[in-house]
Amino acid sequence: MDITWLINGLYSIPILGLAFQLVGYLVAILPGNAATIMLQATPLALAAMTGVICERSGVVNIGIEGTMLASAFTAWVVGIAVNPLFGNPTGSDIFGITMPLLIALAAAVLVAVLISGVHAWMSISLRADQIISGTIINIAAAGVTGYLDQLISKSSPVGAGEFAAFQPPDALTQLPVVGWLIAMFLNQGPIAMSTVFLVIGLQIWLFRSRWGLRTRAVGEHPRAAETVGIDVIRLRYQNVMIAGVFAGLAGAFLSMEATNSFQIGMTIGRGFIALAAMIMGRWTPIGGFLSALLFAVFLEISQLIKIAPPSGDLGGVMTAVPAQLWDALPYILTIVVLAGVVGRSIPPAADGQPYEREAAT
């Protein structure tokens, strides 16, 4: 049966026509950029994991943005400092790994854990307002990295380079239908590639292990956890700092895997978008990861529209919008998600509430 008339008819309705063109454009362009989308999704997903672990334990961490920024900076600076000590080595075949890169990565993670420890101290021990504590971390990270960057970049130093992406054989990536998926997850550097495994592992850990059960209890009803002998304060500290590892990886990813240098404010709000992804994913690791992928798609679209705008009416409409407004798209989406989804998803009951031991002496 010939339905061309129907399709032509639908296309002639202006909005609907554009919508069809949009779907066509996305189908055409997204699979080819799957690897880049994963690149965008990695820091969001890792940061969302930080959020999931913290909030499941009852601690709101809005300082993820700053923690990432500090880690990105640390990775870069340590790379600069360490690289000459090892005689500026060239990368190995797998992922272009060098000793300086590994040390830089470790330093980035360490700094993130330390910063998370500060957040834990302020919000758990001092029982400071957790939002303010996180905000201060963001302000401090922006300020300190900005100051040091000004100092250091005067001598235009050279960093330790970056992790290289693994190149899966063409035979695999050229496979019909699934080839782009393989490229998406395998044509990646070490941090991006391990993200999927970290997410799955965390999901299992959170819902099947002793640690997971206790973590969820502490985030929902800390007093109940304490009455069965769980050390609420200690577990929260521990979890916030473990969560810091993920933020550290996310930050290191930005300055050692996605790029090979540090720029002031290079996190551009990813720490906050990750919180939206966490909420959208209903505080589960896998949900957070999938939401991060969705945000990544939008981040990528906002770039692709500038590089390779679609043809036809749609292209006309899209290029008429100033490029800067396309850059605002992920942020607008974040607000829409918060406004639309949050109303219906329920955070852990004790999320953000400082815990005070009963009658502590």
Next chain:
Amino acid sequence: MSAGTPTAETRDRVSTAARLWSVVAVPLAVIVGSVVLGAAVILLSEPLIPGKAFDPWLWVTAYQAMIQGAIGTPHEWLAGDFHAIVGTMVNTAPLVFGGLAVGFGFKAGLFNIGVQGQFLLGALGAVTVGVWLAAAPAPVAIVCATLAGMALGAAWGFVPGFLKAFSGAHEVVSTIMMNYIAIQLLAALVSGPLKVPQSPQAITYDVGNAAWPIILPPNGHLGILLAVIAAIVVWWILFRTTWGFEVRATGANSDASRYAGMRPRLIIVATMTFSGMLAGLAGCCVLLGVTHSMTSSFGTTVGFDSIAVALLARSNPILIMPSALLFGAMRAGAGLMQIKAEIPAELVDVIQAMILFALVASPVIRRLLHADPRGERHTESAVASVGDSVP
């Protein structure tokens, strides 16, 4: 300086000095401590400055330069030159508006981190109308441009307020997103419709007659006076009007205020709008008072500084003035410090961060927000029990 609630007036007069001390003791200790630590940071930074011998007294040079940049020298004063002090006041004025914006939000239990975005929108409104009325009679141009800035700032605060009240989107994340959107919007407009066509770079026309008049030469504009008036008006609203009572009640316990017949959602929207308007005024202050035109990279540190100003002043509208003056002076003096001591002006950011950390470490700050600012995430959920935050 009466800073208490209306019913606090019966307190002992004798204890006024003691009360004042209890208010300023912690902030003073925090500031002094942070300045000392700042000196340590300078010393530690020295090895990083290329081609410079280690100077154990560099921090003295740096702070001297900063102070000189902020207030000038006795020599200058004797010559009748007060440009440094006026410069500090010019830097302070937008911080007063911004600090009031953040502080007013705090009083309602809301954390408006969106001052930066509302500030940009305020400037955008002011420049748009200002350029349009550049040749109109000055009073008309000034009033219209300022009102436009206030209106756009208010609108940028209204959106997250509305979303918070009616869909539960948390204001902290949504205001930050609004900041990023504001940056992109501003860039799009300044390099698009607002751009001077012949200019090689993205810049708008001058606001001409819409510029705020100078009241203190060489460059002390009307905003300095307006900032003082604004602080007093905000204090008056908070502690003398029924609306202010509603705002404080909602901030302290939104459930109880709802049960008492107030309407927390409307109060949230109104508070965010009012807060955005104050931030918009900060934008007007910089644009109509200082730059008079806008480039695509327009923006200052007012957004973040405002948070520090409000926290240091514990959201008290009157105390926000000295608090803003401190940061205004540091910002004003940082330029000269960078020139004389080769220490980046961003040192102020580091000192500011240390002040903030120290403030949190002092238990005082804990009582600042009477309720959980994360607030009602899903519509009917409760703000954290007030009992938790009150010892």
Next chain:
Amino acid sequence: MAGLSGTIQAPPLEMRGITKRYPGVVANDGISLDVRPGEIHALLGENGAGKTTLMNVLYGLATPDEGQILLDGEQVRISGPADAIARGINMVHQHFMLVPVLSVADNILLGEETMANRVFLDRKEAHRRILELGRSFGFEIDPEAKVSTLSVGWQQRVEILKALYRNARILVLDEPTAVLTPQETEEIFVVLRRLADQGHSIVFISHKLYEVLEIADRITVIRRGRVVGERRPTETNEDDLAELMVGREVQLTVDRGVSNPGRPMLRVSGLEATDDRGHAVLGGVDLEIRAGEILGIAGVAGNGQDELVEAIVGLRKPTAGKITLDGRDITGSSPRALNETGVAYVPADRHRFGLILPFSIADNLVLTSYYRRPYSRGVLRDGAAIERDAISAVERFDIRTPSVTARAATLSGGNQQKVVVAREFDRDLKLLVLDQPTRGLDVGSIEFIHKQVIAKRDAGTAVLLVSAELDEVLELSDRIAVMYRGRIVAVLDGPTADKNEVGLLMATGGAARAEAATAEVPA
């Protein structure tokens, strides 16, 4: 467990001369207490007498300033809940310590996990043990059920299972019957008896005299942190215990006098409403209160009482039905509009809903009227008028405070509630809605508030009283409406109502109706 039931050896638990001081108050002043194997030992005292502090000491949540704890005659130092549990002491708290979103099994496992290996849980084995344990006490429980879906009676059982899963030999129950119906209370008593017969030692904390008399083998009464007497149920009675507990002769019931109901004041017909998650919780409520009458609502918590109250006072929009006040339709009116037409409301949770704790007493007293004359002129507040009226209210309602500018947070619970009562009662009213008006208060405050309520009724106000304390409802109400699954299933005459009958109605909705209800809601 036979080894536990020896009679000659030292008692499993003995507390000697426990003293615990907090700034400005001695919570426990040399309290001694011992429990024998197989014994149910009741600790009787009114709110604030020091019962909870004593148990916190036992549970390692508070360190005593003086005194010793002996287990099986050996002095021990209990460092925290984990230590207490390890020594066989378990506590069932007044507010259940269960995580609502987790399953029964996860709640029982928490802290004492059955592991398949070092990392992962062995849920299968845990389920088996839980089922077995439940059966040994005569009930069948689904380990997979979410705790939030269980009735309070079943949650209580989960709490007890939690303790048994940890091999508790000393079980402390803090006000375990506060939220139960009389029938549920009986069922729990059966379980407790069985536990005691197996050799467990049970400390039963309560302020309800008849319960203590029924269940305990021995009763220790404390008042203001001191032991004031020890009795056996056979050698005492309610009046004796009440006097010991309060320190003076008390009237166990208020003199409610005779009501003279006037014209119908509040009329609710076919009222339907949903809860916060959109589930229908009120399925057509009909009720009427006349002027000068107290209508009490009896019901197990969570049967729609909260939503009913919220709908009447304007905090919740009904989805169907009609509410009239003195003949005027007030359906969907705002709280403020209702307040202005003479509706007053004392909410259940005074900290969360009734007061703004960081605000002064004066400001709390004008929380509903701050915008009206004389407290405001236009947009301006009149601080002098607010303070003047506050001083007068503090005197008339006997609120103990150094000054009206003191923060509400600095007051005791009783005085805080008096602030709410002063605000809500101190004007002409048509309708007074009381939700748990005396929860957690001392006897003196309770008496005071009850008298005020009666006075309001006698002045011609219609009073709606909701309370989880069935005793309070029975004591005050002229008529009692029993609420079950979002409906009023029966209305009884207050002075003649039989407690067990009311309890049965609360638990089942009445036999015939119970069937209908289960048919309606296929589980």
